[in-house]
Amino acid sequence: MAAKIDPTSQVSQWKDWHWQIRHAIKDIATVERLLGIRFPPEKRAELETTIATFPMCITPYYLSLIEAEDYENDPVFMQAFPSEAELIIEECDMADPLAEDTDSPAACITHRYPDRVLFLVSNVCAMYCRHCTRKRKVGDIDSIPDKAAIREGLDYIAGHPAIRDVLLSGGDPLMLPDEYLDWILSELRAIPHVEVIRIGSRVPVVLPYRITDELVGMLKKHHPLYLNTHVNHPREITASSREALRKLADAGIPLGNQTVLLAGVNDCPRIMKSLMQKLVRERVRPYYLYQCDLSEGLTHFRTPVGKGIEIIESLIGHTSGFAVPTYVIDAPGGGGKIPVMPNYIISWSTNKVVLRNYEGVISTYREPDNYQQIFCDRNCEACTLQLKLDDANESKGVGIEKLLSDYDDTYMLIPQDNERVDRRNDE
Numbered sequence: 001m002a003a004k005i006d007p008t009s010q011v012s013q014w015k016d017w018h019w020q021i022r023h024a025i026k027d028i029a030t031v032e033r034l035l036g037i038r039f040p041p042e043k044r045a046e047l048e049t050t051i052a053t054f055p056m057c058i059t060p061y062y063l064s065l066i067e068a069e070d071y072e073n074d075p076v077f078m079q080a081f082p083s084e085a086e087l088i089i090e091e092c093d094m095a096d097p098l099a100e101d102t103d104s105p106a107a108c109i110t111h112r113y114p115d116r117v118l119f120l121v122s123n124v125c126a127m128y129c130r131h132c133t134r135k136r137k138v139g140d141i142d143s144i145p146d147k148a149a150i151r152e153g154l155d156y157i158a159g160h161p162a163i164r165d166v167l168l169s170g171g172d173p174l175m176l177p178d179e180y181l182d183w184i185l186s187e188l189r190a191i192p193h194v195e196v197i198r199i200g201s202r203v204p205v206v207l208p209y210r211i212t213d214e215l216v217g218m219l220k221k222h223h224p225l226y227l228n229t230h231v232n233h234p235r236e237i238t239a240s241s242r243e244a245l246r247k248l249a250d251a252g253i254p255l256g257n258q259t260v261l262l263a264g265v266n267d268c269p270r271i272m273k274s275l276m277q278k279l280v281r282e283r284v285r286p287y288y289l290y291q292c293d294l295s296e297g298l299t300h301f302r303t304p305v306g307k308g309i310e311i312i313e314s315l316i317g318h319t320s321g322f323a324v325p326t327y328v329i330d331a332p333g334g335g336g337k338i339p340v341m342p343n344y345i346i347s348w349s350t351n352k353v354v355l356r357n358y359e360g361v362i363s364t365y366r367e368p369d370n371y372q373q374i375f376c377d378r379n380c381e382a383c384t385l386q387l388k389l390d391d392a393n394e395s396k397g398v399g400i401e402k403l404l405s406d407y408d409d410t411y412m413l414i415p416q417d418n419e420r421v422d423r424r425n426d427e
């Protein structure tokens with residue numbers, strides 16, 4: 001039995017996204033009433049304390065997906081409804097684990113990677129996901145970016161020609177009115193060096209009715225435009241979310257999905273395989289599988305990294321390659337996304353690599369004996385390789401890339417606080 005919200009008996013506005021927002025559920029008593037459940041007084045008090053710190057907001061649509069008779073184990077319930085475990089703050093937890101505020105050179109901007117930026121244009125979401133990594137900001141009315149802040153972000157992007165890719169995020173950018181979003185996208189499109197615009201949005205999952213024909217008609221004026229959504233469980237793919245995804249895909253918007261690995265929700269190879277296969281059927285390419293961040297209040301959602309590797313092991317080779325997301329840990333402190341995966345190289349000599357496949361079959365790849373490598377000292381003018389690309393910028397290697405190159409004498413990277421090397425220098 002699903003929640004006691006029956007869309008057919010509800011007002012005719014069920015599919016009106018404004019109606020859904022106006023009727024968003026923000027208190028425990030309404031959830032009790034709609035699910036036909038009752039919490040013991042002590043638990044209720046703990047839940048009230050939790051939502052005083054991390055507010056609750058659930059769309060009627062998303063609540064209607066909960067199976068009330070087993071709500072405690074329901075993956076939709078667990079993502080939408082608070083848990084008193086959110087109040088447990090571990091020593092390793094951080095308010096801003098990805099150091100997004102530290103890497104913010106202008107209002108609304110996080111500039112971490114050389115050629116792209118995160119542009120936080122909204123801090124409002126249709127639903128407050130309990131596992132949100134930006135819990136510190138989402139729903140905080142004091143930090144809603146105003147037009148002046150957005151302008152500052154746009155000016156920063158315009159002033160940095162290296163930025164070719166802008167990811168609009170928040171909050172949820174699709175919670176902005178069509179005209180306002182159209183203005184932001186038009187301003188970005190007017191910047192010659194911005195090649196690609198991406199939108200991160202969970203509305204196709206928690207408020208699919210927001211994907212209106214008018215919205216899609218506006219978005220497709222701004223191609224190339226990509227959209228990444230956030231589906232964590234196959235139960236979130238419904239007739240309504242399918243329709244939203246269909247509209248977006250039909251408008252030529254390439255769709256991707258970011259899943260967060262969540263204990264008790266989707267930490268199961270079978271659930272993940274079903275999810276990935278369902279996504280590609282809806283023309284959504286699985287993009288990332290995220291290890292749950294070290295944000296405050298998420299301890300109960302975190303799994304060991306081994307669980308993610310086990311899931312990837314059960315996907316690679318077992319289903320289509322394009323249905324396998326990249327499993328990443330977003331490095332605490334702002335190191336960016338680091339891919340982790342099972343090890344497929346068993347051994348390596350000067351001319352052979354020994355590999356294993358998903359079935360455990362071990363085979364050898366013979367490397368060429370006569371590979372004539374092109375010496376690269378980054379003197380591209382003298383290079384015999386046919387580059388001939390107008391816009392292929394030369395760049396100096398960074399990090400490990402630098403160690404692998406021939407044009408740079410660096411042969412080791414030493415962390416700044418390496419005591420052994422400090423001692424050497426002091427001697």
Ligand code: SF4
Nearest residue numbers: 125128129132171202
């Ligand atoms: S939609 Fe995204 S930003 Fe908003 S609460 Fe959910 S995870 Fe956080």
